[in-house]
Amino acid sequence: MVAGEASGDLLAREVVQAIRRETDDVEFAGIGGQELASVGIHSPFDISSLSILGFAEGIRAYGTVVKLADAAADAIVAFKPDAVVLVDSWGFMLRVAQRVRTRAPEIKLIKLIGPQVWATRPGRAKTLAQTVDYLLCMHDMEVPYYEPYGLPTTVIGNPALSRNRPGDGQRFRAARGMAQDEKICLVLPGSRRSELAKVAPALLEAAKLVSSAVPGVRIIVSPSGNMAEAFDEAFPDVSGWAEVLHAPEERYDAMAAADLALACSGTVTSELAMQGTPMIVAYRTGWLTWALARGLLYKKRHITLLNIVSDDQEIVPEFVQTRQKPDLIAETAIQWLSEPKRLQAQKEAQQAALVRMQVGGHSSAEIAAATILSVARGQVVLTQE
Missing domain, CATH: 3.40.50.2000 (Glycogen Phosphorylase B;)
Known part of the structure; x- marks a missing residue:
């Protein structure tokens, strides 16, 4: 292997x-x-x-x-x-x-x-x-x-769909003394060092803006297990304004508990969809890579698999490359967190995309x-x- x-x-x-x-x-x-x-x-x-x-x-x-x-x-x-x-x-x-x-x-x-x-x-x-x-x-x-x-x-x-282990959102909230109607914004900053450098800062800054604009919202940051130490080294101040999860066994519970996730594009987007978590996706790579991909290599309009299997339509909002700006990400997040019907509609759209991915x-x-x-x-x- x-x-x-x-x-x-x-x-x-x-x-x-x-x-x-x-x-x-x-x-x-x-x-x-x-x-x-x-x-x-x-x-x-x-x-x-x-x-x-x-x-x-x-x-x-x-x-x-x-x-x-x-x-x-x-x-x-x-x-x-x-x-x-x-x-x-x-x-x-x-x-x-x-x-x-x-x-x-x-x-x-x-x-x-x-x-x-x-x-x-x-x-x-x-x-x-x-x-x-x-x-x-x-x-x-x-x-x-x-x-x-x-x-x-x-x-x-898709292996992610086979891992459909339902998280326990109520358990996650109870462990922290949180009410069921208390809003949670979950940040998933990526599983590569390059993503911590290029994507995580925008997601974290967006989460800060959400925290300031939405009364009582709880910000939870869940680095992938292989990047937990690197995340702590790169962002030592985050624990001062958000809760950083270090227990891998709580990751799915956190997804299930969250009202909204701000996520780096990758396998985690399918995992979030399976937990019924509305999400906003961000991604940025080096400019040479992006120019080659957009000009010569990449044939799809979107990068998130949920969008690609939905006839390349934007089921999940993507903030990629020049659009990966904290204020743009936060603007959508703040709007969604204030509109329960919008969050429910997003869950349903993601579920429909999941159905198209299943074997x-x-x-x-x-x-x-x-x-x-x-x-x-x-x-x-x-x-x-």
């Missing part, structure tokens, strides 16, 4: 657990973070530097990516696995796959979560098909991109586990064989 970022590390752990429920006849090794370590799979080196945002930022970190890809390939070849599962993190995993393919072509390579070929650079479908043996992707709309190249593909659905049956991890075992056991005919 190879995972380069927090969301991939979580999915890798879930798949490992699903495989272990299916059989005890599997030996694991892995490269990842805290989630894989929690199930006894410890990384031989630190992968936290792979939390890179954007094309230009990736170029600057190219040397680090290559060095880690070399180290990962060394570890994989030394372990001599039947199969390698490469989770998310397109650029890094491609380099790992190419190195393993060259040195040990007998090892089966499985990509878990494909690149967003439906949004940017559809040519990556051909590159991936030439590099790996099997793809596990999230959406039906991805499959046609790979069919011309003969890459076997299984749709597993029935087993969880994403269970579907992935069953497919991985079949590939590893040679029960699936691969195009490269």
